[in-house]
Amino acid sequence: MNLSAAASNQLDPRLVRYFSDVREVAAQSLSEATKLRLVRELATQLVREPLVIPRAFRCAPARGYGRNLLHLDRDQHFVVIAMIWPPHSGSAAHDHGTWGVVAVAEGEVDVTNFEREDDGRDPSRARLRAACTLRATPGAVATVLPPHEDFHSVFNPSDSRTAVTIHTYGREPFDFQRVELASGAVTLGRLAYDNLR
Numbered sequence: 095m096n097l098s099a100a101a102s103n104q105l106d107p108r109l110v111r112y113f114s115d116v117r118e119v120a121a122q123s124l125s126e127a128t129k130l131r132l133v134r135e136l137a138t139q140l141v142r143e144p145l146v147i148p149r150a151f152r153c154a155p156a157r158g159y160g161r162n163l164l165h166l167d168r169d170q171h172f173v174v175i176a177m178i179w180p181p182h183s184g185s186a187a188h189d190h191g192t193w194g195v196v197a198v199a200e201g202e203v204d205v206t207n208f209e210r211e212d213d214g215r216d217p218s219r220a221r222l223r224a225a226c227t228l229r230a231t232p233g234a235v236a237t238v239l240p241p242h243e244d245f246h247s248v249f250n251p252s253d254s255r256t257a258v259t260i261h262t263y264g265r266e267p268f269d270f271q272r273v274e275l276a277s278g279a280v281t282l283g284r285l286a287y288d289n290l291r
């Protein structure tokens with residue numbers, strides 16, 4: 095799983111600076127909650143002004159949404175991903191098992207956070223209740239943090255406009271749990287990147 099140097103060189107210098115700033119935070123012995131707060135501030139600065147995501151990082155499958163690896167830090171265990179959300183695409187409710195920061199670069203997305211109502215003892219089931227949905231526009235930043243604010247979903251409500259969000263997560267590679275809301279069935283997924291296929 096490697097980005098070509100040619101692709102990396104196309105990245106906005108503000109993004110490259112963001113990677114090194116997050117690296118400084120991730121390297122410190124801080125609680126997950128403190129790392130989340132600090133990375134949230136960095137992400138807020140990052141999307142305060144329009145951010146250009148080059149074509150090499152805007153890959154998406156023919157159906158559904160795309161995941162594009164922007165930066166993987168194996169030493170400090172974090173990853174930065176550009177998510178591409180065509181109109182009306184969206185994710186299932188899922189978790190990441192780590193702190194996460196979602197910053198909107200283009201378009202609008204609805205981010206729904208869920209509360210878990212069961213005790214989590216049955217790994218094949220989860221009972222989730224939607225706690226709140228945030229309509230996130232460019233410059234907005236949302237966060238997730240285990241164990242209570244981990245499950246979330248993302249949806250692009252636009253009829254015509256693709257949305258782009260920048261996600262930073264505190265570990266990689268990682269599996270995630272996907273929950274079918276009506277039945278509560280849990281399935282496991284593993285991150286794969288559309289720009290590295």
Ligand SMILES: [Fe+2]
Nearest residue numbers: 188189190246
């Ligand atoms: Fe997510």
